[in-house]
Amino acid sequence: MCERWDTIEVRFGNRIRELRMLAHFTQEELGAVAQLHRNYISDLERGMRNVSLRTIEKLAQALQVEIRDLF
Amino acid sequence: MCERWDTIEVRFGNRIRELRMLAHFTQEELGAVAQLHRNYISDLERGMRNVSLRTIEKLAQALQVEIRDLF
Numbered sequence: 001m002c003e004r005w006d007t008i009e010v011r012f013g014n015r016i017r018e019l020r021m022l023a024h025f026t027q028e029e030l031g032a033v034a035q036l037h038r039n040y041i042s043d044l045e046r047g048m049r050n051v052s053l054r055t056i057e058k059l060a061q062a063l064q065v066e067i068r069d070l071f
Numbered sequence: 072m073c074e075r076w077d078t079i080e081v082r083f084g085n086r087i088r089e090l091r092m093l094a095h096f097t098q099e100e101l102g103a104v105a106q107l108h109r110n111y112i113s114d115l116e117r118g119m120r121n122v123s124l125r126t127i128e129k130l131a132q133a134l135q136v137e138i139r140d141l142f
Contacts, residue, residue, distance in 0.1 A: 008128040008138075050123045057079040067079075071139040 010047030015070055017045040019063045034062035081118030086141055088116040090134045105133035 020030050020041075027045070031038040035058060043049050051059075060067040091101050091112075098116070102109040106129060114120050122130075131138040 008124050012124055050125050052121045052123055053079050053083055053127070054121050056124070066142070068139040068142040071137070071142075 007047060009044075009050055012051070012070065013045040013047040013049070016041075016059060016063075019065060019070070020045075023063055025063075030059075030062055034058045078118060080115075080121055083122070083141065084116040084118040084120070087112075087130060087134075090136060090141070091116075094134055096134075101130075101133055105129045 016030075020027070023030075025033070027041040028038045030036075031041045034041075034055075036055065040049065044051060056067060056070060060070055063070075091098070094101075096104070098112040099109045101107075102112045105112075105126075107126065111120065115122060127138060127141060131141055134141075
């Protein structure tokens with residue numbers, strides 16, 4: 001059985017949540033700024049999305065951090 | 072017309088090529104270690120692939136760097 005608790009998707013999701021909270025964004029607000037649906041942000045933060053490079057770039061821009069700081 | 076020369080895909084591709092050469096890998100060797108087809112590596116290095124998080128992780132592991140060092 002694949003351990004889901006420490007996949008790259010879970011680690012990335014936790015990092016996005018951390019940065020979103022530091023930025024005092026709700027999931028809805030982050031979604032609006034990053035041009036992503038709120039449900040997508042919710043799934044992503046729960047480690048359920050194998051996001052793409054372009055989505056990673058949108059999130060970094062919305063959170064006003066360098067892409068490398070998302071990892 | 073979308074300027075293709077400086078997209079995140081192009082910047083990421085250039086970085087992978089740079090690290091691959093530092094590691095003295097051919098595209099074929101990197102593909103084998105990262106479990107990706109050589110043609111995929113070639114496309115990626117030319118900025119033609121919007122890669123996923125899992126592929127990014129495979130590349131970092133194959134190149135023996137931290138994911139953040141790919142950006």
